[in-house]
Amino acid sequence: MAEMHYGENIELNKLDKVAIIGYGSQGHAHALNLHESGVDVVVGARKNGKSWKKAKEDGLEVKEIPKAVETATLTSILIPDEVQTKVYKEQIKPNLNPQDTILFAHGFNIHYNQIRPPKNVNVVMVAPKGPGHLVRRVYKEGAGTPGLFAVNQDVTGDAEEIALAYAKGIGCTRAGLLETTFKEETETDLFGEQVDLCGGVTKLIKDTFETLVEAGYQPEVAYFESLHEMKLIIDLIHEQGLQGMWHSVSNTAEYGGLTRGKRVIDNNTKQNMKEVLKEIQNGEFAKEWILENKSGQPVLKRAREQEKNHQIEEVGQELREMMPWLKENQE
Ligand code: NDP
Ligand code: MG
Ligand code: MG
Numbered sequence: 001m002a003e004m005h006y007g008e009n010i011e012l013n014k015l016d017k018v019a020i021i022g023y024g025s026q027g028h029a030h031a032l033n034l035h036e037s038g039v040d041v042v043v044g045a046r047k048n049g050k051s052w053k054k055a056k057e058d059g060l061e062v063k064e065i066p067k068a069v070e071t072a073t074l075t076s077i078l079i080p081d082e083v084q085t086k087v088y089k090e091q092i093k094p095n096l097n098p099q100d101t102i103l104f105a106h107g108f109n110i111h112y113n114q115i116r117p118p119k120n121v122n123v124v125m126v127a128p129k130g131p132g133h134l135v136r137r138v139y140k141e142g143a144g145t146p147g148l149f150a151v152n153q154d155v156t157g158d159a160e161e162i163a164l165a166y167a168k169g170i171g172c173t174r175a176g177l178l179e180t181t182f183k184e185e186t187e188t189d190l191f192g193e194q195v196d197l198c199g200g201v202t203k204l205i206k207d208t209f210e211t212l213v214e215a216g217y218q219p220e221v222a223y224f225e226s227l228h229e230m231k232l233i234i235d236l237i238h239e240q241g242l243q244g245m246w247h248s249v250s251n252t253a254e255y256g257g258l259t260r261g262k263r264v265i266d267n268n269t270k271q272n273m274k275e276v277l278k279e280i281q282n283g284e285f286a287k288e289w290i291l292e293n294k295s296g297q298p299v300l301k302r303a304r305e306q307e308k309n310h311q312i313e314e315v316g317q318e319l320r321e322m323m324p325w326l327k328e329n330q331e
Contacts, residue, residue, distance in 0.1 A: 027051070
């Protein structure tokens with residue numbers, strides 16, 4: 001089994017001043033978790049944006065991006081992947097000192113050569129394997145989100161210790177931290193989000209819902225069956241593995257699931273997954289996404305609109321109103 005790090009021998013004092021660039025999903029979680037772990041944090045944000053105000057309200061030191069980079073020895077780049085190249089060129093790179101460290105939470109821009117850091121800084125990654133809001137929520141609960149770390153460039157000789165300290169500070173080592181490369185993290189992360197996590201699961205939910213509604217069943221019943229119950233099943237799998245879930249459902253569900261599941265997701269699906277993986281590996285997806293951004297995200301905007309107007313969202317909104325406890329965890 002691969003070596004997992006759980007933080008026992010990791011020294012947080014490897015971290016000097018840390019600049020967190022961006023205060024969105026990952027940014028707010030990293031900044032607050034590090035701060036509460038006792039690390040000296042400055043948030044880098046734009047003065048007219050929402051983040052500036054929010055980070056201040058949360059009691060953190062906030063500076064404009066160039067100033068934050070200048071005062072820190074580690075700069076964590078936590079703005080959206082598609083704006084990183086421009087912000088890096090204009091506001092981060094000119095303010096890096098030799099022997100500084102730049103840190104990413106996803107390897108896209110380094111792996112696909114969109115950002116080419118100077119040879120005199122450390123380049124590392126700490127990628128929590130979970131959405132930012134959960135990275136924050138579980139830390140507050142005393143737990144952690146598992147993560148990956150990688151070192152792409154080590155000029156100080158202790159880039160790995162620095163990355164490990166950062167991972168410990170945001171709580172990843174509480175759950176387990178695994179070494180990877182920028183290539184492996186980028187390709188597997190893109191694959192997961194396109195295939196089973198974001199792309200696959202939403203399509204599966206929508207197709208299940210549509211099939212039931214088109215057959216004349218009530219949309220509310222279809223909603224509970226296709227979407228609401230998904231979490232309950234996934235929670236069991238998450239906590240106890242596939243076996244735990246099969247054990248917990250009825251024998252009827254187990255028999256039906258084991259015999260029908262492979263008809264629904266069949267070998268064609270796996271073939272399609274392999275094609276999606278190939279496009280990630282050969283850079284085709286990256287090229288498409290970079291072009292999409294250059295032309296103002298027309299495909300994304302259209303798809304987003306379509307998704308928003310799906311019947312399942314209408315039904316869901318009403319049903320969730322009656323389950324206010326679901327909202328407790330929203331931020
Ligand atoms: P967000 O979309 O949440 O980032 C929003 C933040 O970026 C805000 O603070 C916003 O500031 C700032 N920002 C946006 N555009 C600019 C700009 N042009 N100049 C300055 N600041 C800007 O990002 P994520 O947290 O989703 O992603 C950050 C990184 O983490 C990415 O590399 C991503 O791949 C990675 N990652 C993300 C995960 C997630 O859970 N979302 C999971 C694991 C990795 P303002 O308020 O001023 O608009
Ligand atoms: Mg991702
Ligand atoms: Mg049932």
